[in-house]
Amino acid sequence: MKLNQKETQLITELKNQEELCLQKYNFYAKQAKDPELKSLFRKISKHEQNHYDMLTELTNGTVPHIRTKSPTAVKYEPKATHPGDQACKDFDKFLCTDVIATEKYVATTYNNDLFYFASPEVRNVLNAIMTDEQNHAEMIWKYKVANKMAA
Ligand SMILES: [Fe+2]
Ligand SMILES: [Fe+2]
Numbered sequence: 001m002k003l004n005q006k007e008t009q010l011i012t013e014l015k016n017q018e019e020l021c022l023q024k025y026n027f028y029a030k031q032a033k034d035p036e037l038k039s040l041f042r043k044i045s046k047h048e049q050n051h052y053d054m055l056t057e058l059t060n061g062t063v064p065h066i067r068t069k070s071p072t073a074v075k076y077e078p079k080a081t082h083p084g085d086q087a088c089k090d091f092d093k094f095l096c097t098d099v100i101a102t103e104k105y106v107a108t109t110y111n112n113d114l115f116y117f118a119s120p121e122v123r124n125v126l127n128a129i130m131t132d133e134q135n136h137a138e139m140i141w142k143y144k145v146a147n148k149m150a151a
Helices: 005-031 035-059 086-116 120-146
Strands: none
Touching (some): 005 086
């Protein structure tokens, strides 16, 4: 499988986005006040690393194995765990809102970009990653609702 110039450029831009996601989740995992949110961010950051590695495989000319998809958001059942006062809660709420906006943007980018790829196998990979990003946004949204941060 060989990508053309346009496809290669799109994958390079997607890799930059995945790198930003990875950095953001690692950084926010350190910043978050609630340990439950820290562990959620850490878990998602591992998925973002997987995405980055899959895109690297594509640029090397191989179609990556689609790893077991991240556990669907359906199975994620967060409880009201936030230990902090209102200021701490507002802080974590901001982190959640920010990453949901990022996920929305990234998922939309995958959705737009995959139309440019000739190979159905490559489109399947990009589609699987897009579904992961939607799951990330949904899990964080569920955390917000459980912790009364959704309003
Ligand atoms: Fe990702
Ligand atoms: Fe994501």
